Amino acid sequence: MKKKKLSIQIIYRKLEYSKTDMNCIETALFICYCFLENVYAESWCNMSITIKDVAKQANVSVATVSRILNNLPGYSDETQQRVKKVIKELGYQPNAVARGLINRKTKTIGVLVPNVSDLFASEVLAGIEEQAHEFGYSVMICKTNHDGKRTINYLHALYEKRVDGIIIVSEFITLDYYKAIETNNVPVVLVATQSDYPLPFIKVDDYQAAYDATTYLVKKGHSHIGMIAGTKSDAISTTPRVKGFTDALNDVGITVTNEMITYGDFSFKSGIEGMDKLLKSYPKVKAVFCASDEMAVGALSLLYKRGIRVPERISLIGYDNTATAEKAIPPLTTVAQPLYKMGKDSIQLLLNPALKVNPLYPHHIAERDTVHSYSE
Amino acid sequence: MKKKKLSIQIIYRKLEYSKTDMNCIETALFICYCFLENVYAESWCNMSITIKDVAKQANVSVATVSRILNNLPGYSDETQQRVKKVIKELGYQPNAVARGLINRKTKTIGVLVPNVSDLFASEVLAGIEEQAHEFGYSVMICKTNHDGKRTINYLHALYEKRVDGIIIVSEFITLDYYKAIETNNVPVVLVATQSDYPLPFIKVDDYQAAYDATTYLVKKGHSHIGMIAGTKSDAISTTPRVKGFTDALNDVGITVTNEMITYGDFSFKSGIEGMDKLLKSYPKVKAVFCASDEMAVGALSLLYKRGIRVPERISLIGYDNTATAEKAIPPLTTVAQPLYKMGKDSIQLLLNPALKVNPLYPHHIAERDTVHSYSE
């Protein structure tokens, strides 16, 4: 224990600095104690075992230990054995923070996602996590709640933490976001969204998928088809789907009117409301294309409550093929997106930008029991 | 561009080192180029703006800049203004890695969770993320898949990354895990699980909750009650619930036999199978207590397929009150756990271990439409 007189000035500074510490009161008291006892002890810092300790114990330089840890050449078998033994004995764990500082690589990637607790996002997330783990990366999640300010904050936090890449799921890229992305040159990949700014992305062809879903209904003999679309202002997930729906019907000679489309926000609740509105605005409706499984299940719920049989009276087709779809009663026919795979692949693309893949992922219709067929 | 002759030795070493690099081929080629051109350029390291640049630009020392950044005293208003202006102009972003190295705090916490894509875990996760964000922490997710080896790997990875705390959700703590937890002195909080090892936790009283759910059915006039339990070996989530179920029936004079209980794994599919088995082993069954909402929905599905009306013929009560419950048809009566709040509070407990809260969180029965009442 080193002894040293602490001057008033130093005590003052110490107290000021200690304010930034979480356990400020304890620290302050400890410092006061040190002052009174005229003792300056560094005993409160609990050092963990570093590469230096290993080096000392094994009688080699830190460079050698580092080389052994990183499988670089430059040591004899004997040295290696000795060092590895010491590492095990001391229970040495390398400090990834120090490593990150010098390597400028943190082996960490950040994920921005509107919501963690919905099945769409969490399925993508599961894929992301899986692939990241396989590549030895950790993933930081940031729940944006579709809040612009929050998103920008997260973006900055991720840059400060020096993540090696960022994945943005289902989020519209504003100019602000893009500016932040552009200035920090950290790779970004978009999943289930797309931007006019030049950013790599992975998503399904929403227009085509909507077109196909609608055509599917037509092929099953439907002609009075309505749509419960997503958030009206959403240029990524609503506009193309509405257009796909409209075009598909136009192409078979059906004119789409306003009464046939209602807008929600992709949620269960908005599915209930949307179905209710649709029933009023378009009473002849026999089949409904819902822009999300959640809304489809909401619709299902309302129809059940009203005693309207699905698919006998009204057919329903969803979008996403989340876990909800197969668990619905009756099981929901829906447009399937390969969410898990999209998540996995986004990591691949992020870590290997050279990899030029087709950003448009294949969709298909998962046929279950909510679409009635008149065709045979 | 500095010029310098590269010796063969150095080239050799450089090439060896570059193997550790992701883009090894490019690096190697670049080095070869340098060799051929007899040029040694450091141009490939893209430096970002550091505190030194700010200091230089503002004509102060780095210490002053640091103090300003951290709101510590020791500078005039004028200096502060000048420095802040420079910070903005240069777009300086502090390096959290360097900060973490010296502070031994990374403002990051790790979350171990069996699965990200189920509603139970993701609801807890949402709470965790929310509270962490409010406290200025980032969260790293680790999907364990209930795999012991993978979990240990994650634990080590988190320690290497020097997270400030770890939250473990729904995972049984093996001796191995505990050893890892014990040696690294990083705080840990358990959510929706519990251990014989002395670790703080937050969960619902499973025994009592199961007891209450069963009693609820009894009070509604049921006497032929079955149970679809979880994984048989699960001492945390199955044993107490089975015991609660058994005790509740015993207490009203009903003897519980093996045929009245079937075991699954909490999943939708196992709910289907469980219901099927139960129907055979205990044909008189009129009400079923399911140990998860997923299984309850599975049961619902099977009953629907068989044309068995819920709740008229068979009543169902679930467990968890995940989002599935309210979206089921009919909406599922279930035992509600405050998952989101448990997630939020786990962060509070982690960051403030002094906080001595009751680890047993309140449950209640969310009454919906799957339990028939004979009582009036």
Next chain:
DNA sequence: TCCGTTTGAGTAAACGTTTACTTAAACATA
């Protein structure tokens, strides 16, 4: 034998912060 290469190391300078300690000037008090 001489010279170039390989092997098995070591030394020390980064990486970008924070902060302990120092210092000079200004201010306050007796």
Next chain:
DNA sequence: TATGTTTAAGTAAACGTTTACTCAAACGGA
């Protein structure tokens, strides 16, 4: 006028790695 305190800084040493460069010994070929 001394003396002590406060203010507004600066200097330099950490933090725990990686790695550029150095070096001596061993080796190999002509």
